[in-house]
Amino acid sequence: MHPLARVSVSDQAARGVSLLRLACALLLALPLLLGTGCSKKSKYAPVGIVTDKHGAYAKALQDALATASPNLPASDLIDDLDLPSLPDDRLSAYLVDQATARIAEGNLLVIAVATQGGKDHPLLLVRSKAKKYYLAESGSIVSLLLLRENIDKVWILDKPEYYPAGSLKTKEGEVPPARVIMNDPDALAALLAALSPALALPPKKQTNDYGTPVKTPDLLPFNTPHTAGQTVSGEILFIDSEGNIVTNIPKGVATWLKEGTLLRILYGKERIHAPLVATPNEVPIGRYAAIYSPEGKLLIIVNKGSAARLLKAHLGDTFTLEP
Template identity: 25%
Template sequence: MSGIITLTSDWKNSDYYIGAIKARIMARFPDTKFVDITHNIESYSISQAAFIVKNAYKEFPKGSIHIIAVYSEPDKNGKILVIQDHEQYFILNDNVSASLIFDTEPQKVVLIETGFGFEGASFTEYSIFSQLALFILKEGDISELGNISKEYKKTPELLPQLESDTINGEVIYIDSFGNAITNIHIDFFNENVADSQFEVLLNSNFYKSKKIHNGYKQVDKGEIVCLFNSIGLLEIAIREGNASQLLSLKRESEIRVKYNL
């Protein structure tokens, strides 16, 4: 067990929640190492939290525990999930987050419906998630926590679509610089566009780019730059500017790539 616990939440930094959950765990395991992935998730944004965790967790060592504290209180008849995959552990509400984090079916998914103070819990992360993390730190078998099942809430992955020499994608994330990250992966782009001429069309064709760059500084200040980022997704940016604001891009904005021009 690595002794590392990550926290991802929409708590910001103005409340007591972060300190309380860390203190409860450290009271039992004082050598626990906490990593705050982010506490700046938009309130209740399951998709934003899933995107960040998906692209961060694989860098952590085996045995790491990831607490995802966004929209965490279970609905009536809802469940909490403890997942084991890639030799790491994930604690989260059954709110479709899991299907957005993992590309394939996780190795083991345990559904928890009762126990651990489940009934009447308002600060779920403190009263339940922390207990589950402590159980894992003690090297307990998560199969003992509930029922192993694949029947948890899922939602289809948002994939780009092909139509008449056009890739129809969309913005799935706006980062802190205002860069717009799309769901168009470099492999999908190369498979279809290959060596043909193309245009990246933004905001109903109002803005266009005809080149994929290798870095932000390959254009002049204030110009649009399109590149494939470190996770292989097409990113729309403006050098030393905010593409989201200046190009009116937001999550679910349409991004099209026309090729074979």
């Protein structure tokens, strides 16, 4: 197994990681990520881990994979996501989307991230149209990345041969819930060792028989940006530890959204003006501004202040922009 190059994505506050730290961590990993993927000669789909369970879990799974399938290549990325003690699925979905954006096609990514409510979901295998595979506890965790990559196929991993009798204290023919599988590195490694060779086959040779097909997985209701004339409607995806508001509006969604434009932002009962700038220092301290993130998402910020606090913003809130 290749050594795993670890990228730590840390949170300095209970709400999650700052966008800047996240972007820097992913950019540092970029040379590794561009070379990661399933080549034509590979017999295995490389496995990566995106988790909020931190190093001990990732190391245990790495060791279990080495035992279950010594030749199975590991992806070059483990992302440790620091989340609040009470999971917020929208926050988790955003961080998972950011962590997976630069992963090459052909990888099988384990999304071992807690979901709200503690419900027992079946384990899902998701294939996106970007030719990536995701093993996830529920559709909510991969909701945002699937808006970006689009769903190809989804299966419930309920084939009995994945879970031999006696493993995970299951009875013959019984399929354990996803959280039980995710919390058992040996069982998860055995499942990955069984799936990886099948997923490495060329698309025309794949059986697509990985379990019960799911037509519509249970996804969170994220909105896509909407334009009507010169009005752009957006949604708050994330609020970082400095109070910067990350929106779902990408660069290029409207021709007038460019540096130098003075934006009128309508958020609830608030009406504010913010210039679209290249750097925060282009506006006085305490003033609103809009700026594009390294990933090309529009941010609403306050120079040396917290836009989220001033606007009393929350994840999922909607707003409109006008020139």
